[in-house]
Amino acid sequence: MKYIVGMVGVSAGMVMNMGIAAVAWAEQPLSVVYPPDGHETTAAQIFLIGTAPPAGEVTVNGQPIERSAAGHFAPSFPLQLGENAFTLRYQDQELVLRVTRTDPNPTLPPGTGFAEGSLAPAVDIARLPNEPICFSAIAPAQATVSVSLSDQSIALLPQPSSVNLPPNSAVLTFSNQPAPSPTTTYQGCIAVASPGDLGVPEFQLTLNGSTIRQSGPSRVSVLAPAQVEVVEVTADSGTARSGPSTDYSRLTPLPKGTQASVTGREGEWLRLDYGGWIRASETQAIPNAALPRTLIRSIRARTMGEWTEIAFPLQAPVPVTVQQGNRSFVLTLHNTTAQTDTIFLNDDPVIERLDWQQAAPSQVQYTFNLKSAQQWGYKLRYEGTTLILSLRHPPQVKSDSLAGIRILLDPGHGGPEDLGARGPTGYPEKEVALIVSQLLRDRLEARGATVIMTREGDIDLYPQDRAALINQAEPTLALSLHYNALPDDGDAVNTAGIGTFWYNAQSHSLAVFLHNYLVTSLDRPSYGVFWNNLALTRPTVAPAVLLELGFMINPDEFEWIINSAEQERLADALADGIAAWLQQQ
Incomplete structure (x- = not known):
């Protein structure tokens, strides 16, 4: 895992670059590996990672710090907003580090105004008819905020219990508790029935008799159901996500060739008809394509080396999702309707039994009941419009050897x-x-x-x-x-x-x-x-x-x-x- 970068050291008060020490007990001058001088962070504290010869005392801002028997140290210190200076001393050696703590929360300008970068949507968006289109902004408390869009005015109301979630990395320090937001967020939504380009939203803020207006950073449009765009995944493994950015969780990767209709856009991201989002750059549009929908009838399984391959013949390569459980492997085909009467599946090294159901009007779910709780791997690919699922056989493990592993x-x-x-x-x-x-x-x-x-x-x-x-x-x-x-x-x-x-x-x-x-x-x-x-x-x-x-x-x-x-x-x-x-x- 990589968080530590840079290294500075001092000798007789002079800053110098240090070579890499190959052993923990190497005698070297007072040096700090992390943070580098001039480091910026949003954290409320910082650790200083470094070393000095084990004999003697190291101080930080005049206070002695604990060190290991080999002379290493890693104390943490609180940070104030702005620049923080740390002076390290060991005998006649001195090192000064400056660390700047910045505020991660949006900052309101003096007087009447929106917080910089807080107007949302921040990128061009497109939604289906009658789907909520929401706007938000950060503004001073007690303000009156609204948005004008395509001859409509939408009131944005203050949200009473806004909280900030920490980043995912907070769990690595066991500090992933939500915190109340120090700013006031205003939000409101509309639904528009008619397709078309609604233009750029115009935000308005009134406070203490003063009014300012600011154009939003995006355009808003409503998709035409009669002109649905169909795209095909061109990446070897399309990265599907739960929302329109890399901040959102990954879903089951979409095999190359998967086709789906587009039900929304947000910046460079497309929302596909089954609910997942994918970057437009991982797809290509299919001109004049019909909506990707398919029937499924018979299914066939066969053994191929150390894998069992299950073939699902389809009329279109539809999106799929996978969920592995304890002794189960569940495959869901979206935009699919079953006409299944026959499945060919012999006694198999992996599969005990295959069950299926029409889980929803457009979803068919296949549950592979497995012979072992441990699963050893799977692959998904399309060959034309036939989906191939490969399940790996358990290895043959000898009691006294790892031969064959x-x-x-x-x-x-x-x-x-x-x-x-x-x-x-x-x-x-x-x-x-x-x-x-x-x-x-x-x-x-x-x-x-x-x-x-x-x-x-x-x-x-x-x-x-x-x-x-x-x-x-x-x-x-x-x-x-x-x-x-x-x-x-x-x-x-x-x-x-x-x-x-x-x-x-x-x-x-x-x-x-x-x-x-x-x-x-x-x-x-x-x-x-x-x-x-x-x-x-x-x-x-x-x-x-x-x-x-x-x-x-x-x-x-x-x-x-x-x-x-x-x-x-x-x-x-x-x-x-x-x-x-x-x-x-």
């Missing part, structure tokens, strides 16, 4: 630009992740496993490239090995331990088992188990887990992380845990 190991980060987190000496996550991955590789190969490494050296690999390697290799399981850091408002001194991250349900058992196994066998603290939407946890072809094996920024845990004997013990425990999990399935 393929394991992909992904050492986190790499290359000159992606160091990952850095410890108090500046030692980077990318190096220790590679060392431990190579130690683990050797142990797994000694047990008979085939190991695929995403990198063997210090090379750049984007997360999507690593995920593509998982999809290409189709391993039995995939592990991404990392070391951790925290957002600015974290407590670096008191946060430590093993964390595991999973996304697809088929990966949950592996994540929990490895987490508990490492914590128990190595007597390490537990940071926890997290469901997390990460590039290296999203692949569906195999159980995929990302491990954070300790906190680089914790002064004491850092010394454990880079201890070569402890790295050997960690690799042993990982290999033992992987083998134990496989053998209990």
Whole structure:
């Protein structure tokens, strides 16, 4: 995990660049890895990660700070809005850092006016006839706010209980509580029956006898039902989301070739007829296309190597959603009506029974009751208008060997630009992740496993490239090995331990088992188990887990992380845990 960047050090009062220290106890001048001088943050506190020779005292703004036996430190300090100065001293060395805390809330201008950037919608939008079109703005309390649009005036009323949600990353510091908004949000909606371009909304604010008007940043239109646009997914795996930005949650990826009608637009995003949103750049319009609707009749399953393929012949490649459960795999076809009388499904290595129902007038739901609680991977693709679902067979695991098992190991980060987190000496996550991955590789190969490494050296690999390697290799399981850091408002001194991250349900058992196994066998603290939407946890072809094996920024845990004997013990425990999990399935 990457939060720590930059490093500065001082010697005899002079600021200097520091080289990377390969061992925790290396004697080096007073230095701070994080934050860099001039850092800006919205957090209410900041930690200072650094080191100095262990003998002697380090002070921050005149107050002594605690350090590890090797001389490392990571104290946290509160931040006031604006610039905060921290003066660090060790003997005759001095270092001054300036950190600026900015207010994350919109700021009202002096006098009468809207908060900058608060007028919504902020991008061009299109909605269906009679669908609510909502407007909002942040303005002073006691103001009168309205919007004019296409000869209509819409009153925007103050919302009495507005709250702000913290970012998703707040759960990493266990501080994800909502907070009352310090500003007043005004909101109102209309519904328009007639299609057409409604133009640019004009916002009006009146306060203490003064009135200002401001044009909105977007145009508003209503779609014509008789001229529905149909699009086709052109990306290999279309990223569907619950709303029109990357802030919204991912839904089941849409296979290439999926077709759907457009029921709304918001900026660069399209709302598809089944409810998901997708970037327009991942689609292309199909001229003169009819609404994608299909019947489904017979279904056929067959064994193809280590996969069972189920073919769903359709008239159009419609959107799909998937939900994995305990001993179940549920596939929903949207815009589909069943005329099914016959399904061909022999006794199968994965499937116990297939049930189906017309769950809604335009949804057919297929429930695969599985022979095992552990699922090993799935794939979805369209061949023309036929949907192919592939379910992976369980591996054959020997009691005394991992022969026949393929394991992909992904050492986190790499290359000159992606160091990952850095410890108090500046030692980077990318190096220790590679060392431990190579130690683990050797142990797994000694047990008979085939190991695929995403990198063997210090090379750049984007997360999507690593995920593509998982999809290409189709391993039995995939592990991404990392070391951790925290957002600015974290407590670096008191946060430590093993964390595991999973996304697809088929990966949950592996994540929990490895987490508990490492914590128990190595007597390490537990940071926890997290469901997390990460590039290296999203692949569906195999159980995929990302491990954070300790906190680089914790002064004491850092010394454990880079201890070569402890790295050997960690690799042993990982290999033992992987083998134990496989053998209990």
